[in-house]
Amino acid sequence: MGLIEDELDEVRRCCETQVPYTKVVTTVPAMVRIEVEKTSFKKIIVCFLFPSEYPSQPILIELKSKTLKDKLLTGLTKICEDEAKKNIGKPQIILVLKLISKFLEENPLSACADEISTLKSLLGPEDSIRLSQKSSTVSLKLQKNRYTLQAKLTIPENYPIERVDIGATDCNFPRVFKVWFVENAKELARRCVEPPLKPKPNQPRFEAKTSLLPAAKFLIESVQRYPCEPCQICRQVLFPADPEAAIHNEKAAAHVERVYCGHAYHHDCLILYMKTPPFQNGKKCPGCGNRIYHEKWKVTPELAEARWASEQAKARELGDVVEFIKDCTL
Ligand SMILES: [Zn+2]
Ligand SMILES: [Zn+2]
Known part of the structure; x- marks a missing residue:
């Protein structure tokens, strides 16, 4: 048997183990085709062609993937070609495949390479990003004026079928904001991977999307x-310039x-606004015209109207009493 036949035989016998x-999909001298699949998203089809002088020349390699991005595949192809060149004179297929397999193993963030490059373009002037392939995490350090949020986003093995997980490691916004930042980010990510409970009619079939x-x-x-x-009521900036001075007491006026x-x-601007008419169809946000929903004020327009009327009645009564006393003392 020739060298190529020997190598193909070895690939058939040993590659998958x-x-x-x-x-192994195809192993004929005209074409070798192997699939390397870590998850359905991290899947690369590798095609090898033997050049006329093989193995004195490096084997020709082509990588294809439906999910991994071209830029990533181009970079990986270059690394594979270098590996083939280093092993001129020897069988090269298994060596190249080991490299690709190791790449998928050690680079979990390859599943979101494109998202990470978009993400970098969104960062503010004081923000920074750190990637760790080892822990499969993207760490964000976000900063505006003196306010900061550090968050760790973990990419699961089965990404993007499973959503990214989010945790805050450091944050000097008031607690309710810190909780909301993390929980709402998780909720947005969840909607990327879970179909809505009540799908709208004529909606196309739900497919998981990338959530990072x-x-x-x-x-x-x-x-x-x-x-x-x-x-939205008094138009003053809400947070103090010094985060240390931020108000954490959830019942405080400010x-x-x-x-x-x-x-x-x-807090007090909102209470006053919620208690003041008109109440028809609920109170609307002056900033955007949407109805105001807040867990602390789950009041129907009817109830708000009734409360308002009763407070007005009390005020009138009080006014009458004051007038009466005034009359008497004159
Ligand atoms: Zn205000
Ligand atoms: Zn609004």
Whole structure:
């Protein structure tokens, strides 16, 4: 048998046992085709062609993937070609496949390489990003004025079928904001991978989407936004310049309340606004016109109207009494 036949025989016998994640598809002298599949998303089809002078020349390699991006494949192809060149004169297929298999094993962030490059373009001037292939995490350090949020986003093995997980490691926003940043980022990520409970009619079949970018984008935009956010009633900037002076007591007059639409209010500005008519169809946010939903004020328009009427009646009665006393003392 010739050298090529020997090598093909070895590939057929040993490839799948020696090189993790491989599946041998075609092994004929005109074409060798092997699939390397770590997960359905991290799957590369490797095609080899023997040049006329093989193995004195490096084997020709082509990588294809439906999910991994071209830029990543181009870089990996270059590494594989270098490996083939280093092993001129020897069988090269198994060596190259070992390299690809190891790459998929050791680079979990390859599944979101594209999202990471978009993410970098969204960062503010004081923000920074750190990647760790070893722990499969993307760490964001987000900063606006003196407010900061450090978050760790973990890419699961089965990404993007499973969503990214999010945790805050450091944050000097008031507690309710810290909780909301993390929980809402998780919720946005969850919606990328779980179909809605009540799908709308004529909606195309649900397919899991990549969740790193939507979650990280929300965190970046929120940290940029809230340190400068004005109260929708009094128009003053809500957070003090010094985060140390931020109000953590949730019942304090100047505590910052965020409502469903994302706009924010001083606690007392919001209470006053919620208690003042008109109540028809619920109170609307002056910032965007959407109805205000807030867990602390789950009051129907009817109830608000009734309360308002009763308070007005009391005020009138009091006014009458005051007038009466005045009359008597004159
Ligand atoms: Zn205010
Ligand atoms: Zn609003």
